[in-house]
Amino acid sequence: MNKWLVFSLGLFLLVLIACNQTENNHNGTSIDDKVESLLSKMSIEEKVGQMNQYNGFYDVTGPAPSEGDAKNKYEHIKSGLVGSMLNVRGVKNVREMQSLAVDSSRLGIPMIFGFDVIHGHKTLSPIPLAEAASWDLEAIEKSARIAAIEASAEGLNWTFAPMVDISRDARWGRVMEGAGEDTYLGSRIGVARVKGFQGDDLSAVNTIAACAKHFAAYGFAEGGRDYNTVDLGTATLYNVVFPPFKAAIEEADVKTFMNAFNIVNGIPATGNSFLMRDILKGEWGFEGYVISDWSSGEEMIDHGFARDTAHVAQLAAMAGSDMDMESYAYVKYLAQHVKDGKVPESIIDDAVRRILKVKFELGLFDDPYKYCDEAREKKLIYHEDHMDAAREMAKKSIVLLKNENNTLPLSIDQKKIAVIGTLAADKDSPLGNWRMAGDDNVAVSVLEGLKKYSSNITYAEGAKLVTGPTAFPIELEVNETDRSGFKEAIKLAKRSEVVIMVLGEHGLHSGEARSRVDIDLPGLQQELLEEVYKVNKNIVLVLNNGRPLAITWADEHLPAIVEAWQLGIQAGNAIAEVIFGDYNPSGKLPMTFPRHVGQVPMYYNYFNTGRPGPDGELFYPHYMDESHLPLYPFGYGLSYSEFEYSNLTLDASNKKEIKVSVEVKNVSERVGEEVVQLYIRDHVASIVRPVKELKGFKKIALAGGQSKIVEFVLTDNELGFYMPDGEYVVEPGQFDVMVGTSSAEVIKGEFEL
Numbered sequence: 001m002n003k004w005l006v007f008s009l010g011l012f013l014l015v016l017i018a019c020n021q022t023e024n025n026h027n028g029t030s031i032d033d034k035v036e037s038l039l040s041k042m043s044i045e046e047k048v049g050q051m052n053q054y055n056g057f058y059d060v061t062g063p064a065p066s067e068g069d070a071k072n073k074y075e076h077i078k079s080g081l082v083g084s085m086l087n088v089r090g091v092k093n094v095r096e097m098q099s100l101a102v103d104s105s106r107l108g109i110p111m112i113f114g115f116d117v118i119h120g121h122k123t124l125s126p127i128p129l130a131e132a133a134s135w136d137l138e139a140i141e142k143s144a145r146i147a148a149i150e151a152s153a154e155g156l157n158w159t160f161a162p163m164v165d166i167s168r169d170a171r172w173g174r175v176m177e178g179a180g181e182d183t184y185l186g187s188r189i190g191v192a193r194v195k196g197f198q199g200d201d202l203s204a205v206n207t208i209a210a211c212a213k214h215f216a217a218y219g220f221a222e223g224g225r226d227y228n229t230v231d232l233g234t235a236t237l238y239n240v241v242f243p244p245f246k247a248a249i250e251e252a253d254v255k256t257f258m259n260a261f262n263i264v265n266g267i268p269a270t271g272n273s274f275l276m277r278d279i280l281k282g283e284w285g286f287e288g289y290v291i292s293d294w295s296s297g298e299e300m301i302d303h304g305f306a307r308d309t310a311h312v313a314q315l316a317a318m319a320g321s322d323m324d325m326e327s328y329a330y331v332k333y334l335a336q337h338v339k340d341g342k343v344p345e346s347i348i349d350d351a352v353r354r355i356l357k358v359k360f361e362l363g364l365f366d367d368p369y370k371y372c373d374e375a376r377e378k379k380l381i382y383h384e385d386h387m388d389a390a391r392e393m394a395k396k397s398i399v400l401l402k403n404e405n406n407t408l409p410l411s412i413d414q415k416k417i418a419v420i421g422t423l424a425a426d427k428d429s430p431l432g433n434w435r436m437a438g439d440d441n442v443a444v445s446v447l448e449g450l451k452k453y454s455s456n457i458t459y460a461e462g463a464k465l466v467t468g469p470t471a472f473p474i475e476l477e478v479n480e481t482d483r484s485g486f487k488e489a490i491k492l493a494k495r496s497e498v499v500i501m502v503l504g505e506h507g508l509h510s511g512e513a514r515s516r517v518d519i520d521l522p523g524l525q526q527e528l529l530e531e532v533y534k535v536n537k538n539i540v541l542v543l544n545n546g547r548p549l550a551i552t553w554a555d556e557h558l559p560a561i562v563e564a565w566q567l568g569i570q571a572g573n574a575i576a577e578v579i580f581g582d583y584n585p586s587g588k589l590p591m592t593f594p595r596h597v598g599q600v601p602m603y604y605n606y607f608n609t610g611r612p613g614p615d616g617e618l619f620y621p622h623y624m625d626e627s628h629l630p631l632y633p634f635g636y637g638l639s640y641s642e643f644e645y646s647n648l649t650l651d652a653s654n655k656k657e658i659k660v661s662v663e664v665k666n667v668s669e670r671v672g673e674e675v676v677q678l679y680i681r682d683h684v685a686s687i688v689r690p691v692k693e694l695k696g697f698k699k700i701a702l703a704g705g706q707s708k709i710v711e712f713v714l715t716d717n718e719l720g721f722y723m724p725d726g727e728y729v730v731e732p733g734q735f736d737v738m739v740g741t742s743s744a745e746v747i748k749g750e751f752e753l
């Protein structure tokens, strides 16, 4: 044999061994072997114990646990009946809990500690919907990475994030937790978040397992009312709902999934074997485990799907729900079901294998306390670098919605600036919802941020937004009557050159169980705005909100509007940088802003219908009393720079790689960033296709006067779609390609596939 061949073969073998070593956990045995060996020692009760998760005693993130007091839970942990805990955090607490499992249970299997690490952990970053507006995958990944660093420093090793539910309904409070309405953008962002949480090496001390949730279709709750019925066809399921989940597995190896509260095709997601067995673990080959949502197992009784808790345990386990969060169903009934032959032991073994595997991958068997290091906790929480990154992320998340006559940026020499609105001085609301680990009142308020730039600022509250307490989990009481602050605000506006009004939603107006029937400015804020406008029209509206708002009046009357969401701990600094022009905004809306709540659900990638228009005729799909168009379309957002698109060229000579290029020029003098968006339309297909679908985007920076050629390649992955039976097809025919600055402003070309 040729000596080079021998050398290469040798090298190949070495690489193989090395790769295998990484699969192995230190001492040479593969993780699978270790799992099998452990499994063979476990009693049926201990196996079921791994499938049981209990809530801790500090926070609740669902209806108060109906049973399982501390004493009982402690005993269960010691008996090996608990595989995981949620809502236990902090090195001291985690260590204490972990030692019950490790030191007292027969097999000493460590627990995995889950928590809702949704947008930052202690150093809170912008809410996920805001981060999505950055369209900056690198920044989003970094944000999740930092969240993982802090969460793992607090003893945690598993986050219930990212939420990759697509939603088209701004009334649904949980839109704040996702990446908006679009499947393509949502998939890319979901992948970035999983990568950020899980890092390159799950066994590293600063990475945590991620969880793609809520499988599936939770974002399609009827009427936008949280937990409500979902009723949608399989074409929507395959083409709109599933892709972000699939991408999280295929592109980021997400370790866990959470199922959902809702029904899909009449079957609760937690008992839905089509979702978990056929699709997730079958077609997609998912090797991680699935956790139920909080008591979603038990809720199958109310759905009218399960008779009682024993039935819940049987249905959920059979359907592929591997771990039970707060239903107490598995721990009570599953072992008996196996003994009675109602659930095969192989079902239990499969679930336990999946759970143990993730624990091994995290390195919990090497050292159950590896995430429990006080020094690390002290050093990393609120680390300066994390604060800087949160500020960067916050700036990138801001969307400039209107800027007539270059009202913005304001000059720092501007005299007499009025700041009005209770949210301007709020240090808590910008932290948004889903901030379980966050401290209260630690955000930089807008007022504080602005005051760092200018000493010409005077503040008036105008009107309170919320009257009662705002602590989680309490319903908000919105001020509908107290106008006592109006007078002072109006007086101030009258004598000011420019008025910055900070209005919108409180941080707890969105999130779980925070659906709204109106998506306007809550309370007295619209009235206050109109009163102030009567005396000073030069108003910059800074919006704080966790969902799209219908601010049609503001758009018609005000010269400048800044979408500032809930931007986290650095909110005020980021907003001030945009207002005074130190940062040039580049965010783009990840959700359509309707003109009126009655238009909802509203999204850019709708179907043409049989009567698309023309506008102005009676018999086409429109409203008599409002336009059928959005206020701000998906993908929309201005900049202090101005960009021009030209020279769209298509090369379809290779049908497997359609090449698209476009020239983008910054026609202003100011350096700026632009998100170049590519949409397609498949004209005629076996099932109707949307009028537009995002299939690519690139964020580019351009100096004043500079232009760049931006290139995209379209392959079968972008050009095909799923039939209602789940088959992926790519059909020949005519396609439009549209490239532009938003979904509504594009230049167009076409090609034949």
Ligand code: NOJ
Residues within 6 Å of the ligand: 061, 062, 086, 116, 160, 213, 293, 294, 512
């Ligand atoms: C219920 C929510 O739906 C879910 O997203 C969350 O992870 C769990 N509660 C745990 O807090």
